[in-house]
Amino acid sequence: MDKQEQIxxxxxxxxxxxxxxxxxxxxxxxxxxxxxxxxxxYYKTKDELVVALYIYIKSNLAAxxxxxxxxxETIKATFKREFIATLYWAKENPMEFRFTQQFLSSPYLSxxxxxxxxxxxxxxxxxxxxxxxxxxxxxxxxxxxxTLLSSHISGxxxxxxxxxxxxxxEQELIQTSFxxxxxxIT
Amino acid sequence: MDKQEQIxxxxxxxxxxxxxxxxxxxxxxxxxxxxxxxxxxYYKTKDELVVALYIYIKSNLAAxxxxxxxxxETIKATFKREFIATLYWAKENPMEFRFTQQFLSSPYLSxxxxxxxxxxxxxxxxxxxxxxxxxxxxxxxxxxxxTLLSSHISGxxxxxxxxxxxxxxEQELIQTSFxxxxxxIT
DNA sequence: ATTTTTGTGGAGTGATTAGTCAATCTTTAA
DNA sequence: TTAAAGATTGACTAATCACTCCACAAAAAT
Numbered sequence: 001m002d003k004q005e006q007i008x009x010x011x012x013x014x015x016x017x018x019x020x021x022x023x024x025x026x027x028x029x030x031x032x033x034x035x036x037x038x039x040x041x042y043y044k045t046k047d048e049l050v051v052a053l054y055i056y057i058k059s060n061l062a063a064x065x066x067x068x069x070x071x072x073e074t075i076k077a078t079f080k081r082e083f084i085a086t087l088y089w090a091k092e093n094p095m096e097f098r099f100t101q102q103f104l105s106s107p108y109l110s111x112x113x114x115x116x117x118x119x120x121x122x123x124x125x126x127x128x129x130x131x132x133x134x135x136x137x138x139x140x141x142x143x144x145x146x147t148l149l150s151s152h153i154s155g156x157x158x159x160x161x162x163x164x165x166x167x168x169x170e171q172e173l174i175q176t177s178f179x180x181x182x183x184x185i186t
Numbered sequence: 187m188d189k190q191e192q193i194x195x196x197x198x199x200x201x202x203x204x205x206x207x208x209x210x211x212x213x214x215x216x217x218x219x220x221x222x223x224x225x226x227x228y229y230k231t232k233d234e235l236v237v238a239l240y241i242y243i244k245s246n247l248a249a250x251x252x253x254x255x256x257x258x259e260t261i262k263a264t265f266k267r268e269f270i271a272t273l274y275w276a277k278e279n280p281m282e283f284r285f286t287q288q289f290l291s292s293p294y295l296s297x298x299x300x301x302x303x304x305x306x307x308x309x310x311x312x313x314x315x316x317x318x319x320x321x322x323x324x325x326x327x328x329x330x331x332x333t334l335l336s337s338h339i340s341g342x343x344x345x346x347x348x349x350x351x352x353x354x355x356e357q358e359l360i361q362t363s364f365x366x367x368x369x370x371i372t
Numbered sequence: 373a374t375t376t377t378t379g380t381g382g383a384g385t386g387a388t389t390a391g392t393c394a395a396t397c398t399t400t401a402a
Numbered sequence: 403t404t405a406a407a408g409a410t411t412g413a414c415t416a417a418t419c420a421c422t423c424c425a426c427a428a429a430a431a432t
Contacts, residue, residue: 003379019293021207024419035381040421042379101291105284107205144359147345148338148366155337159330173330180334180370189409210389221411226391228409 004042006032008053016095020050020106051111054103057096058120064089066123075131076182082127083153083178090157097157121146137185145185152181190228192218194239202281206236206292237297240289243282244306250275252309261317262368268313269339269364276343283343307332323371331371338367 010032014023025046029039043049065085069078090097103109128145131137137145156177160170196218200209211232215225229235251271255264276283289295314331317323323331342363346356 017293019206021205022293025421026419036421037382037423038380044421046420098291105287105291107203107208141349143349144345147341151337151341151344152334155333158337159333163327163329184366184370211391212389222390223392223412224410230391232390 003032003034003038007034007039007042007049008056011049011053012057012095012099015050015053015102016098019102020108025049047108047111050103050108054100054108054112055116057100060093060096061086061089062120062123075127075134075136078127079131079182080178082124083149083181084174086153087157087160087174090153091160094161097154101154140185148185149181152177189218189220189224193220193225193228193235194242197235197239198243198281198285201236201239201288202284205288206294211235233294233297236289236294240286240294240298241302243286246279246282247272247275248306248309261313261320261322264313265317265368266364268310269335269367270360272339273343273346273360276339277346280347283340283347287340326371334371335367338363 007028011023011028014028014031017023025039026036028049029036032039039049043052065082073081124146125142128137128142132139132142156173160173165173193214197209197214200214200217203209211225212222214235215222218225225235229238251268259267310332311328314323314328318325318328342359346359351359
Protein backbone atom coordinates (compact mmCIF):
# COMPACT_ATOMS: atom_id res chain seq x y z
CA MET A 1 0.00 0.00 0.00
CA ASP A 2 2.98 2.27 -0.40
CA LYS A 3 1.46 5.22 -2.21
CA GLN A 4 4.79 6.37 -3.56
CA GLU A 5 5.22 3.07 -5.31
CA GLN A 6 1.65 3.07 -6.57
CA ILE A 7 2.33 6.45 -8.11
CA UNK A 8 5.50 5.22 -9.81
CA UNK A 9 3.74 2.13 -11.15
CA UNK A 10 0.87 4.18 -12.53
CA UNK A 11 3.24 6.70 -14.06
CA UNK A 12 5.22 3.92 -15.72
CA UNK A 13 2.16 2.41 -17.31
CA UNK A 14 0.83 5.70 -18.61
CA UNK A 15 4.19 7.06 -19.79
CA UNK A 16 4.80 3.95 -21.85
CA UNK A 17 1.38 4.12 -23.41
CA UNK A 18 1.00 7.85 -23.97
CA UNK A 19 4.47 9.30 -23.59
CA UNK A 20 5.65 11.85 -21.09
CA UNK A 21 3.80 14.67 -22.76
CA UNK A 22 0.65 12.68 -23.20
CA UNK A 23 0.01 11.84 -19.57
CA UNK A 24 -1.20 14.57 -17.22
CA UNK A 25 -0.25 14.31 -13.60
CA UNK A 26 -3.94 14.20 -12.77
CA UNK A 27 -4.32 10.94 -14.68
CA UNK A 28 -1.32 9.48 -12.94
CA UNK A 29 -2.85 10.26 -9.58
CA UNK A 30 -6.17 8.83 -10.71
CA UNK A 31 -4.59 5.61 -12.00
CA UNK A 32 -2.63 5.27 -8.77
CA UNK A 33 -5.78 5.79 -6.73
CA UNK A 34 -4.44 8.76 -4.82
CA UNK A 35 -5.29 12.41 -4.88
CA UNK A 36 -3.60 15.04 -6.89
CA UNK A 37 -2.21 16.62 -3.76
CA UNK A 38 -0.60 13.39 -2.62
CA UNK A 39 1.30 13.07 -5.85
CA UNK A 40 2.79 16.51 -5.42
CA UNK A 41 3.48 15.82 -1.78
CA TYR A 42 5.95 13.13 -2.78
CA TYR A 43 7.25 14.63 -6.00
CA LYS A 44 7.60 18.36 -6.12
CA THR A 45 7.33 18.51 -9.92
CA LYS A 46 6.41 16.24 -12.77
CA ASP A 47 10.02 16.22 -13.93
CA GLU A 48 11.11 15.05 -10.52
CA LEU A 49 8.64 12.19 -10.79
CA VAL A 50 10.00 11.16 -14.18
CA VAL A 51 13.57 11.14 -12.92
CA ALA A 52 12.59 9.29 -9.74
CA LEU A 53 10.88 6.66 -11.84
CA TYR A 54 13.99 6.16 -13.93
CA ILE A 55 16.20 5.74 -10.91
CA TYR A 56 13.67 3.39 -9.31
CA ILE A 57 13.64 1.15 -12.37
CA LYS A 58 17.39 1.15 -12.73
CA SER A 59 17.89 0.14 -9.13
CA ASN A 60 15.38 -2.65 -9.62
CA LEU A 61 17.43 -3.98 -12.50
CA ALA A 62 20.64 -3.60 -10.53
CA ALA A 63 19.09 -5.57 -7.68
CA UNK A 64 18.43 -8.42 -10.10
CA UNK A 65 22.06 -8.65 -11.10
CA UNK A 66 24.41 -7.83 -8.31
CA UNK A 67 25.47 -9.73 -5.25
CA UNK A 68 25.77 -13.31 -6.28
CA UNK A 69 28.84 -13.92 -8.35
CA UNK A 70 29.75 -17.55 -7.65
CA UNK A 71 33.30 -18.09 -6.47
CA UNK A 72 35.61 -19.33 -9.19
CA GLU A 73 33.29 -18.34 -12.01
CA THR A 74 35.21 -17.54 -15.17
CA ILE A 75 35.01 -14.08 -16.65
CA LYS A 76 33.17 -15.34 -19.68
CA ALA A 77 30.65 -17.13 -17.49
CA THR A 78 30.06 -13.96 -15.52
CA PHE A 79 29.49 -11.97 -18.66
CA LYS A 80 27.16 -14.60 -19.99
CA ARG A 81 25.19 -14.84 -16.78
CA GLU A 82 24.71 -11.10 -16.58
CA PHE A 83 23.98 -10.79 -20.29
CA ILE A 84 21.26 -13.39 -20.02
CA ALA A 85 19.92 -11.97 -16.78
CA THR A 86 19.57 -8.59 -18.40
CA LEU A 87 17.72 -10.05 -21.37
CA TYR A 88 15.34 -11.93 -19.13
CA TRP A 89 14.73 -8.89 -17.02
CA ALA A 90 13.90 -6.89 -20.12
CA LYS A 91 11.68 -9.65 -21.43
CA GLU A 92 9.77 -9.89 -18.19
CA ASN A 93 9.58 -6.15 -17.66
CA PRO A 94 8.75 -4.79 -21.08
CA MET A 95 7.25 -1.58 -19.76
CA GLU A 96 10.31 -0.85 -17.70
CA PHE A 97 12.48 -1.58 -20.71
CA ARG A 98 10.48 0.69 -22.99
CA PHE A 99 10.40 3.47 -20.44
CA THR A 100 14.15 3.30 -20.03
CA GLN A 101 14.69 3.55 -23.76
CA GLN A 102 12.29 6.43 -24.00
CA PHE A 103 13.95 8.20 -21.11
CA LEU A 104 17.49 7.75 -22.39
CA SER A 105 16.70 9.25 -25.76
CA SER A 106 14.81 12.19 -24.32
CA PRO A 107 15.96 15.52 -22.94
CA TYR A 108 15.15 14.21 -19.45
CA LEU A 109 18.45 12.37 -19.60
CA SER A 110 20.31 15.59 -18.90
CA UNK A 111 18.46 15.94 -15.61
CA UNK A 112 20.32 12.99 -14.15
CA UNK A 113 23.63 13.69 -12.49
CA UNK A 114 26.75 12.13 -13.93
CA UNK A 115 27.43 10.60 -10.52
CA UNK A 116 24.15 8.75 -10.68
CA UNK A 117 25.03 7.33 -14.09
CA UNK A 118 28.51 6.37 -12.93
CA UNK A 119 27.04 4.67 -9.90
CA UNK A 120 24.74 2.62 -12.07
CA UNK A 121 27.38 1.46 -14.49
CA UNK A 122 30.33 1.07 -12.13
CA UNK A 123 29.74 -2.61 -11.52
CA UNK A 124 29.87 -3.33 -15.20
CA UNK A 125 32.84 -1.12 -15.95
CA UNK A 126 34.82 -2.88 -13.24
CA UNK A 127 33.97 -6.20 -14.79
CA UNK A 128 35.09 -5.08 -18.22
CA UNK A 129 38.33 -3.65 -16.88
CA UNK A 130 39.05 -6.93 -15.16
CA UNK A 131 38.39 -8.78 -18.41
CA UNK A 132 40.74 -6.52 -20.31
CA UNK A 133 43.48 -6.91 -17.71
CA UNK A 134 43.11 -10.67 -17.99
CA UNK A 135 43.48 -10.33 -21.79
CA UNK A 136 40.06 -11.80 -22.32
CA UNK A 137 38.43 -8.78 -23.94
CA UNK A 138 39.96 -6.76 -26.73
CA UNK A 139 41.63 -3.65 -25.31
CA UNK A 140 39.00 -1.26 -26.61
CA UNK A 141 37.87 1.82 -24.69
CA UNK A 142 35.50 0.82 -21.91
CA UNK A 143 32.88 3.27 -23.09
CA UNK A 144 32.91 1.70 -26.51
CA UNK A 145 32.63 -1.83 -25.16
CA UNK A 146 29.80 -0.75 -22.95
CA THR A 147 27.96 0.90 -25.80
CA LEU A 148 28.45 -2.10 -28.06
CA LEU A 149 27.15 -4.49 -25.46
CA SER A 150 24.18 -2.46 -24.40
CA SER A 151 23.07 -1.62 -27.90
CA HIS A 152 23.38 -5.29 -28.79
CA ILE A 153 21.25 -6.24 -25.82
CA SER A 154 18.58 -3.70 -26.57
CA GLY A 155 18.58 -4.77 -30.20
CA UNK A 156 18.09 -8.41 -29.31
CA UNK A 157 15.41 -7.47 -26.89
CA UNK A 158 13.55 -5.40 -29.40
CA UNK A 159 13.56 -8.45 -31.64
CA UNK A 160 12.39 -10.76 -28.86
CA UNK A 161 9.48 -8.46 -28.17
CA UNK A 162 8.33 -7.95 -31.74
CA UNK A 163 8.75 -11.49 -33.05
CA UNK A 164 6.96 -13.83 -30.71
CA UNK A 165 9.16 -16.89 -30.62
CA UNK A 166 8.27 -20.00 -28.68
CA UNK A 167 10.23 -20.63 -25.51
CA UNK A 168 12.70 -23.05 -27.12
CA UNK A 169 13.58 -20.78 -30.05
CA GLU A 170 13.84 -17.89 -27.67
CA GLN A 171 16.22 -19.77 -25.42
CA GLU A 172 18.32 -20.66 -28.45
CA LEU A 173 18.44 -17.09 -29.70
CA ILE A 174 19.52 -15.79 -26.33
CA GLN A 175 22.36 -18.26 -26.23
CA THR A 176 23.58 -17.64 -29.76
CA SER A 177 23.22 -13.89 -29.47
CA PHE A 178 25.60 -13.99 -26.55
CA UNK A 179 28.10 -15.99 -28.56
CA UNK A 180 27.79 -13.52 -31.41
CA UNK A 181 28.59 -10.52 -29.29
CA UNK A 182 31.21 -12.35 -27.25
CA UNK A 183 33.13 -13.26 -30.38
CA UNK A 184 32.90 -9.66 -31.40
CA ILE A 185 34.59 -8.25 -28.32
CA THR A 186 37.18 -10.94 -27.55
CA MET B 187 12.04 30.10 -48.50
CA ASP B 188 9.83 27.03 -48.38
CA LYS B 189 7.83 27.68 -45.23
CA GLN B 190 6.95 24.04 -44.79
CA GLU B 191 10.62 23.18 -44.62
CA GLN B 192 11.35 26.07 -42.27
CA ILE B 193 8.69 24.72 -39.96
CA UNK B 194 10.16 21.23 -40.03
CA UNK B 195 13.66 22.55 -39.38
CA UNK B 196 12.49 24.63 -36.44
CA UNK B 197 10.48 21.75 -35.04
CA UNK B 198 13.49 19.45 -35.29
CA UNK B 199 15.72 21.84 -33.40
CA UNK B 200 13.21 22.43 -30.62
CA UNK B 201 12.09 18.83 -30.28
CA UNK B 202 15.66 17.66 -29.83
CA UNK B 203 16.34 20.32 -27.24
CA UNK B 204 13.10 20.27 -25.28
CA UNK B 205 11.33 17.09 -26.29
CA UNK B 206 7.97 16.74 -27.96
CA UNK B 207 6.10 17.73 -24.85
CA UNK B 208 8.36 20.62 -24.07
CA UNK B 209 7.90 22.55 -27.30
CA UNK B 210 4.64 24.36 -27.95
CA UNK B 211 3.52 24.79 -31.52
CA UNK B 212 3.64 28.53 -30.98
CA UNK B 213 7.38 28.37 -30.36
CA UNK B 214 7.89 26.26 -33.44
CA UNK B 215 6.09 28.84 -35.53
CA UNK B 216 8.09 31.62 -33.91
CA UNK B 217 11.41 29.85 -34.49
CA UNK B 218 10.42 29.18 -38.08
CA UNK B 219 9.51 32.82 -38.58
CA UNK B 220 5.95 32.11 -39.61
CA UNK B 221 2.64 32.72 -37.96
CA UNK B 222 0.75 30.26 -35.87
CA UNK B 223 -1.91 29.98 -38.50
CA UNK B 224 0.56 29.03 -41.21
CA UNK B 225 1.82 26.11 -39.17
CA UNK B 226 -1.68 24.73 -38.85
CA UNK B 227 -2.37 25.45 -42.47
CA TYR B 228 0.26 22.89 -43.45
CA TYR B 229 -0.11 20.45 -40.58
CA LYS B 230 -3.57 19.90 -39.22
CA THR B 231 -2.35 18.79 -35.81
CA LYS B 232 0.86 18.76 -33.83
CA ASP B 233 0.99 14.98 -34.09
CA GLU B 234 0.79 15.23 -37.84
CA LEU B 235 3.75 17.58 -37.78
CA VAL B 236 5.79 15.18 -35.69
CA VAL B 237 5.08 12.30 -38.03
CA ALA B 238 5.75 14.42 -41.10
CA LEU B 239 9.09 15.41 -39.64
CA TYR B 240 10.04 11.79 -39.09
CA ILE B 241 9.18 10.84 -42.65
CA TYR B 242 10.99 13.86 -43.98
CA ILE B 243 14.18 12.94 -42.14
CA LYS B 244 13.99 9.31 -43.13
CA SER B 245 13.61 10.17 -46.79
CA ASN B 246 16.60 12.49 -46.49
CA LEU B 247 18.69 9.62 -45.21
CA ALA B 248 17.36 7.33 -47.90
CA ALA B 249 18.32 9.89 -50.53
CA UNK B 250 21.89 9.79 -49.24
CA UNK B 251 22.13 6.08 -49.74
CA UNK B 252 20.18 4.84 -52.68
CA UNK B 253 20.78 5.04 -56.36
CA UNK B 254 24.45 4.59 -56.87
CA UNK B 255 25.48 1.00 -56.38
CA UNK B 256 28.54 0.60 -58.61
CA UNK B 257 28.33 -2.26 -61.08
CA UNK B 258 30.24 -5.33 -60.02
CA GLU B 259 30.51 -4.25 -56.40
CA THR B 260 30.72 -7.22 -54.05
CA ILE B 261 28.04 -7.73 -51.46
CA LYS B 262 30.44 -7.05 -48.64
CA ALA B 263 31.55 -3.83 -50.27
CA THR B 264 27.95 -2.72 -50.63
CA PHE B 265 27.24 -3.40 -47.00
CA LYS B 266 30.38 -1.59 -45.98
CA ARG B 267 29.64 1.42 -48.15
CA GLU B 268 26.13 1.75 -46.82
CA PHE B 269 27.21 1.08 -43.24
CA ILE B 270 29.77 3.84 -43.44
CA ALA B 271 27.43 6.19 -45.27
CA THR B 272 24.88 5.76 -42.51
CA LEU B 273 27.44 6.49 -39.84
CA TYR B 274 28.62 9.61 -41.61
CA TRP B 275 25.09 10.78 -42.13
CA ALA B 276 24.38 10.35 -38.44
CA LYS B 277 27.62 12.08 -37.53
CA GLU B 278 26.86 15.05 -39.75
CA ASN B 279 23.20 15.22 -38.78
CA PRO B 280 23.23 14.71 -35.03
CA MET B 281 19.89 16.41 -34.50
CA GLU B 282 18.21 14.25 -37.09
CA PHE B 283 19.79 11.20 -35.50
CA ARG B 284 18.65 12.13 -32.03
CA PHE B 285 15.17 12.96 -33.19
CA THR B 286 14.86 9.61 -34.91
CA GLN B 287 15.91 7.77 -31.79
CA GLN B 288 13.51 9.78 -29.70
CA PHE B 289 10.71 9.16 -32.14
CA LEU B 290 11.29 5.44 -32.44
CA SER B 291 11.15 4.90 -28.71
CA SER B 292 8.04 7.03 -28.24
CA PRO B 293 4.36 6.26 -28.65
CA TYR B 294 4.41 8.33 -31.85
CA LEU B 295 5.91 5.30 -33.53
CA SER B 296 2.52 3.65 -33.62
CA UNK B 297 1.16 6.53 -35.69
CA UNK B 298 3.24 5.47 -38.67
CA UNK B 299 1.72 2.94 -41.00
CA UNK B 300 3.40 -0.40 -41.44
CA UNK B 301 3.56 0.28 -45.16
CA UNK B 302 5.61 3.38 -44.53
CA UNK B 303 8.09 1.42 -42.43
CA UNK B 304 8.27 -1.35 -45.00
CA UNK B 305 8.88 1.18 -47.73
CA UNK B 306 11.76 2.67 -45.77
CA UNK B 307 13.47 -0.61 -45.02
CA UNK B 308 12.74 -2.49 -48.24
CA UNK B 309 16.01 -1.55 -49.89
CA UNK B 310 17.97 -2.94 -47.01
CA UNK B 311 15.91 -6.09 -46.61
CA UNK B 312 16.41 -6.87 -50.29
CA UNK B 313 20.14 -6.47 -49.85
CA UNK B 314 20.20 -8.81 -46.87
CA UNK B 315 18.10 -11.40 -48.66
CA UNK B 316 20.50 -11.30 -51.59
CA UNK B 317 23.42 -11.76 -49.20
CA UNK B 318 21.78 -14.75 -47.57
CA UNK B 319 20.98 -16.35 -50.91
CA UNK B 320 24.62 -15.92 -51.90
CA UNK B 321 25.62 -17.66 -48.64
CA UNK B 322 27.46 -14.58 -47.51
CA UNK B 323 25.37 -13.81 -44.44
CA UNK B 324 24.34 -16.34 -41.83
CA UNK B 325 20.80 -17.53 -42.53
CA UNK B 326 19.26 -15.66 -39.63
CA UNK B 327 15.81 -14.06 -39.78
CA UNK B 328 15.97 -10.81 -41.72
CA UNK B 329 14.33 -8.90 -38.89
CA UNK B 330 17.00 -10.09 -36.52
CA UNK B 331 19.83 -9.17 -38.86
CA UNK B 332 18.29 -5.79 -39.38
CA THR B 333 17.91 -5.19 -35.67
CA LEU B 334 21.46 -6.31 -34.98
CA LEU B 335 22.90 -4.03 -37.62
CA SER B 336 20.88 -0.99 -36.76
CA SER B 337 21.43 -1.26 -33.05
CA HIS B 338 25.14 -1.69 -33.72
CA ILE B 339 25.16 1.41 -35.86
CA SER B 340 23.29 3.50 -33.37
CA GLY B 341 25.57 2.26 -30.61
CA UNK B 342 28.69 3.21 -32.52
CA UNK B 343 27.21 6.53 -33.34
CA UNK B 344 26.33 7.26 -29.77
CA UNK B 345 29.95 6.59 -28.93
CA UNK B 346 31.22 8.79 -31.76
CA UNK B 347 29.09 11.64 -30.49
CA UNK B 348 29.98 11.41 -26.81
CA UNK B 349 33.71 10.71 -27.10
CA UNK B 350 35.21 13.34 -29.34
CA UNK B 351 37.84 11.46 -31.29
CA UNK B 352 40.13 13.15 -33.77
CA UNK B 353 39.44 12.50 -37.42
CA UNK B 354 42.02 9.74 -37.78
CA UNK B 355 40.88 7.76 -34.75
CA GLU B 356 37.32 8.22 -35.86
CA GLN B 357 38.07 6.89 -39.31
CA GLU B 358 39.78 3.90 -37.75
CA LEU B 359 36.90 3.16 -35.43
CA ILE B 360 34.39 3.30 -38.25
CA GLN B 361 36.42 0.81 -40.24
CA THR B 362 36.97 -1.62 -37.37
CA SER B 363 33.42 -1.36 -36.16
CA PHE B 364 32.27 -2.53 -39.55
CA UNK B 365 34.62 -5.49 -39.42
CA UNK B 366 33.36 -6.35 -35.96
CA UNK B 367 29.75 -6.47 -37.00
CA UNK B 368 30.50 -8.09 -40.34
CA UNK B 369 32.28 -10.96 -38.63
CA UNK B 370 29.31 -11.30 -36.38
CA ILE B 371 26.75 -11.82 -39.12
CA THR B 372 28.76 -13.83 -41.67
C1' DA C 373 -2.58 14.09 27.02
C1' DT C 374 -0.73 17.27 23.94
C1' DT C 375 1.90 18.92 20.56
C1' DT C 376 4.30 18.23 16.24
C1' DT C 377 5.13 16.09 12.19
C1' DT C 378 3.73 13.72 8.34
C1' DG C 379 0.32 12.02 5.06
C1' DT C 380 -3.94 12.83 2.33
C1' DG C 381 -7.62 14.81 -0.10
C1' DG C 382 -9.64 17.63 -3.59
C1' DA C 383 -11.35 21.95 -5.00
C1' DG C 384 -9.27 25.82 -7.04
C1' DT C 385 -5.99 28.88 -10.03
C1' DG C 386 -3.22 31.17 -13.27
C1' DA C 387 -0.72 30.16 -17.05
C1' DT C 388 -0.31 27.76 -21.19
C1' DT C 389 -1.62 25.31 -25.26
C1' DA C 390 -3.48 23.25 -29.44
C1' DG C 391 -6.23 24.60 -32.67
C1' DT C 392 -9.87 28.18 -35.02
C1' DC C 393 -11.39 31.94 -37.75
C1' DA C 394 -12.19 35.76 -40.45
C1' DA C 395 -9.73 38.98 -42.84
C1' DT C 396 -5.98 40.18 -46.06
C1' DC C 397 -2.46 39.27 -49.37
C1' DT C 398 -0.45 36.51 -53.36
C1' DT C 399 -0.51 33.59 -57.01
C1' DT C 400 -2.56 31.17 -60.67
C1' DA C 401 -5.90 30.50 -64.44
C1' DA C 402 -9.31 31.81 -67.76
C1' DT D 403 -9.00 41.91 -66.21
C1' DT D 404 -11.18 39.23 -63.26
C1' DA D 405 -12.19 35.45 -60.54
C1' DA D 406 -10.91 31.70 -58.00
C1' DA D 407 -7.71 29.23 -55.13
C1' DG D 408 -4.17 29.14 -52.08
C1' DA D 409 -1.13 31.23 -48.64
C1' DT D 410 -0.46 34.06 -44.47
C1' DT D 411 -1.55 36.50 -40.54
C1' DG D 412 -2.43 37.12 -35.55
C1' DA D 413 -5.97 37.80 -32.40
C1' DC D 414 -8.95 34.67 -30.10
C1' DT D 415 -10.86 30.59 -27.42
C1' DA D 416 -12.03 26.59 -25.00
C1' DA D 417 -9.77 23.25 -22.77
C1' DT D 418 -6.13 21.51 -20.22
C1' DC D 419 -2.39 21.28 -17.22
C1' DA D 420 1.04 21.64 -13.52
C1' DC D 421 0.89 22.98 -9.31
C1' DT D 422 -1.07 25.41 -4.76
C1' DC D 423 -3.57 25.73 -0.64
C1' DC D 424 -5.93 24.70 3.18
C1' DA D 425 -8.52 21.59 5.90
C1' DC D 426 -8.25 17.58 8.17
C1' DA D 427 -6.62 12.83 9.62
C1' DA D 428 -3.06 9.65 11.40
C1' DA D 429 1.02 8.79 13.56
C1' DA D 430 5.00 10.00 16.26
C1' DA D 431 7.26 12.43 19.58
C1' DT D 432 7.15 14.95 23.83
